[in-house]
Amino acid sequence: MKKINITHAAVAIAVAGALAASAALAGEKTKKAAAPAAAPAGLMTFEHARVERASPEMLARLAAERQQPQAAAGMRAYVDGNGHLRAPNSDDLKAEAAAAPQAKAANARSAARSFSAAAAAAEPAETYHDNGAVSVQLDESYMSYSVATVQPDGKVKENCVTGQPSQSAALATAAATPGVDSHEK
């Protein structure tokens, strides 16, 4: 159990002021929202969104993460022999299910390289705050996944579902069965 006192955070924010508060605590170099005139040509400006560069510290941490084996999380797509996006077939899903333990292990590894300095453990670790709040840092296994699919006729219209993300071996298995639409028979 971790317990933190956020009084320092409150003071820091009050001092840092409006624009710098969050980024200062995040250890990230603060950049003001780019004014339209200063934006690089081609980079759009939006009323409700903007871009910031990650701090050098964050970039270093991310660079270290890139050196770790990737847990294959996220949306997945499949193509048939003609290069069209297709639905995953039963073999795909079986292969992914078989790879689930590997993915779980990979996710546990990835949890050790979490998003902030207070790294999450493989098992969710609660942080107790002085005001009664409790928090948990999440690893990639808590992300949701979906698949973009296009029918063999080239139209994107049919829904299909991936399982948990798989590893290279399972993807290779899926690749070995090209052109088979799970809805065909």
Place this chain on the structure above:
Amino acid sequence: MKNKNAMFRLAAATILGGMLAAPAANAAATIVIVNGDPAGFGFNDPTAVAPVGGNPGTTLGQQRLNAFQAAANKWGATLTATPTIRILATFEALTCTATSAVLGSAGATEIFRDFPGAPLAGHWYPKALTAKIFGADPDPATADIRARFNINLGQAGCLTGVFFYLGLDNNHGANVDLVTVLTHEFGHGLGFQTFTNGSTGAVLAGFPSIWDHYLYDESVALHWDEMTAPQRAASSLNTGRLVWTGALVNGQAPGVLTYGVPALRVSGPAAGAATGQYAVGTASFGAALNTTGVSGDIMPLSTATSGADGCNPFSALDALAANHNVVIISRGTCGFAVKAKNAQNAGATGVIIHNNAAGGPAPGLGGTDPTVTIPTVSVTLADGNTIRSSLNKRSRNKSGVTGLILLDGSQLAGASPAGNVQMYAPNPFQGGSSVSHYDVVAFPNLLMEPAINGDLTHEVTPPNDLTFPLLQDIGW
């Protein structure tokens, strides 16, 4: 109490700061894309590109940033929140082969419960929603959402030839529309997900998610935060009966979803326990279903000549059974359209194909044959067995069990008969997809179904979509 006051001071300071830094008078929320890529890579890729689909970026990196901002801006214009929402985003070499690829991932980084002002005690809230309710970022050191996307998509060996479409106009053709995918994934990061393990039913660290307070199983008449873990695990497989009970979603559903659910109604003097209405999968070939429907006695194939799965031209006996009736056939061996064509040639009015493996929902039936003019639907193996069990006392051409294949115009496509919007609950469980999406039966398609459909707009609000009402239900 002292520290509680400190948190309130934190909130007040940030709110004041937010006011001073407000980017626009009418801003609803501000979302920051934190570019985590190194120089020359991903968002910083200097490769020169031509503008595409309203994206004026002159480098590949700029176009990626513009697409991310466009998706974030949609949410920012929709949500209301004082604290800035931060999304740490990178492009990375994710797993892929020539025919299968991880496109990307995104999700909430942290969850909170029992914070000051929490609407419901003992329930987990995603970080961005916590910040919105609390009025300040409860952990400024951590981004609200983490997003990773595949740097190699479309390159040789990585879903070869299928790229992210970086235009902002949804004109993606055969490529993957990045803005749509991002809008979907950011939706999850904002709270469109449970943190409870749907497979085991185990809640996270002993507490349910705010999501679980609205997730309801119509079979047992319990919400997920009222269930035991085994009950939740069973509920996650309860196709069609796992629903959302949030008032805003269900109140808006009639303005978003259309009436008309594909169905099979079984009745007749011999139907017995098989009597009732069944959820069906539809076919990409044959006649479209209508509210009138087609009907006939449900008849199985009985001779090997026709092939147990209907893959051969029907024998004389099977043709006699099929003529003017609805044929029930098992999935397998040949294409669905082949079975349908053989049944049509024998005079059938419609075809029911039951799955040959356990689970649900009933699968969609792919295939193409423009000469097939009768409707074909699918049912689960369990439903197929139930129907078949009622056919034991049939004659050569009558079973006393009537099948009516139709579009049920009394029910919203994507809502239960009780009017609750259905959540995705296939059997077997689909990790990462089950429970935390709308059901795929919704029509028109919704952004937060487990797959990205080509007919989606970039909208997240009614009358186009039901994503924002759900987020409002949980506190946004």
